[in-house]
Amino acid sequence: MLTRKSCLWVTLALLAFLVLSLPVGAEEKIIKIGSLYPMTGRPGIYGLDSVDAAEMAIDEINSKGGVNGYKIQLINTDSKAKPDYSVMVAKRYITQDKVNFLFGVVSSAVGLAVTEVSKQHKKIFIGTDHASTQLTTDKLQPYYFRVSNNTFQSMAAGAKYLKELQKTKPWVTIAYIGPDYAYGHDQWNELKYNLDRFGVKYKAVGEYWPKLFAPDYTAFISTIINEKPDILVAGFWGGDTVAFIKQAQPYGLFSKTLYFSPDGGGNYELMAAMGADLPEGLVLSGRHHNNWPDTELNREYVNKFFKRTGRYPTYAAEGAYTGVYAIAEAVKKVGNPDDTEALVKAFEGMKIKLPEDPEGFTSYIDPKSHQIVQEQAIGVTEPNDKFPPAKLMLGKWKVYKAEDLLPPADYIEQLKKK
């Protein structure tokens, strides 16, 4: 006779047998993506949003039966935003976890390190949210693709904006403040290059290099106030933008000088963190906007993300979302996730309709530079409480054509020589 206890054991054993035998029995075909996103410290929100958005895309695709019978699976490891550590994880992904794609990365320093691993192991690396132009110009390798725009594209759009502005509000002097590492320096150099290219006359009156994540900008602010530039270009991102704006506001900086931050300065996290304290009239942009373009696809994407997580996405999320769809598209074309060379061909020139594409435009991956080509919109902060906790959002959009924003050949040559 079965006692109660042995009954329990038998049930447990049966259950265990069932669970263990499931994957074996089903022989599921899997596309494995190994991602590296920072989950801690100041960039943590970028990592968290990216992973949530990538999983959202994966659930959408898998629930419709996957791609050619393959289900997509994501494994993420905290990159700690450290290049050497990320290289170690990327190698482990390739040799032990047998991933089909390397994926992610917020910091350009990590991106530049991981692209070397991708090159060595001939494993495709999809870059979703790091902006250094180098990755798709002088440091480009055959197995790297980027699905979000780089700083050159933002700065080319920025230079066009400033050129138009001169017609309505004649400005002459311009100063720059940005974090003292490659990302900060690239933006300033690229903006000046593009201003010159478009024949804009200006006078650069100062450049300031606080450390990344510096807590205090007071002394920079009083110096800039004293200099009274017409335009202050800021290369900050994330918490640095928040801290700088909070500290500069009571000094009246924004009434005397136009604050201009066309790459990462207009990320939603700024609007969410500052609420009603955010000044009106700042000119900003980012890699994706929750309220531009006003298309069905973008509204749907933003609402789905909100339903899933209870918060509105920062721009990092859309990069990751795009990356997963790009992979699905490539695998669909090739038929399997293992034929690397065929996949590379499939990514080159791929057209992909994204939440950030305005009506009548479809993003595509430039076959030569492996860089996604997208329209850029620059906006101005104005009251809008449709995306709480934000009380202001960007508006009065100016949109720039994708083809006009790519780095010209002579610029890439110049980078290669360096």
Next chain:
Amino acid sequence: MDPSFILMQFLSGLMMATLLFLVASGLTLIFGVGNVFNFAHGSFYMIGAYLAFQVVSSCHANFWLSVLAAALGAGALGMFAEATFLRRIYGRSQEGGFQILLTYSFILIIDDLVKLIWGTEYKSLQRPEGFKGAVNFFGLTIPSYNLAIIGIGILVVVVAWLILSRTRPGRIARAAALDREMLGSLGINVPLTMTLVFGIATAMGGFAGALAAPLRSVSPGAGIEVIIDSLIVVVIGGMGNFWGAWLGALILGEVNAFAIATAPDWASLFSYLVMALTLIFKPEGIFSSRRVRKV
């Protein structure tokens, strides 16, 4: 440079110095009295900022009350950490190494706790009522909250001086810095003294974090950002020297402010230069006289 700009830049430096001092004072106090180098001091600063945010947003409390609550909360957490963990390693051989490892682990634990409780989004606190605008004088515009912080810094220096030199607890703290064994044999409860001093030091960290919250972004990892500059301050002023910390902060703040105004490309170099020169020529700190080496 025109004089009004010099004044403005001086005030910028003073404001930075005051916040630096408020963080560094706790660090140097616990080093002076307890000979503990609390690597996690910045984490108590961060906890203070989050606690102030929580109190303001969930109780709609007055900002200044939230600063008080943040200091008390950070102090309580500090006393818990001291009584439960740090106390066990006092007097071990190579205690210094253990201190660094143990307090470093506090950083990681507190960072993760903060992430679990408050998430990774940036939090922001408004400046308190009455301090949202700016004060105009001599054609300068100075945010009134900055002036308030400078005033609070001076108040803290005076109050701390009164407590340390004129009261019995202050004398006990100074005695603990000099000879803990002797203090014990005089009937003072030394372990309790240590816990209390650690609590006061971490409360000052939390106090500084809460005061800085309306100016900075509150996010995980915020502690790391302030610990390095505080360390420079403590080294310049002399490890464990309370007044030294104030003067060290003042030097660092002003050197930084005027370096930014005159040679922005090299601005961050100067603060490290001051520290390096101090370490080479006067390693006990610029303001240490041998007689009052600690506190």
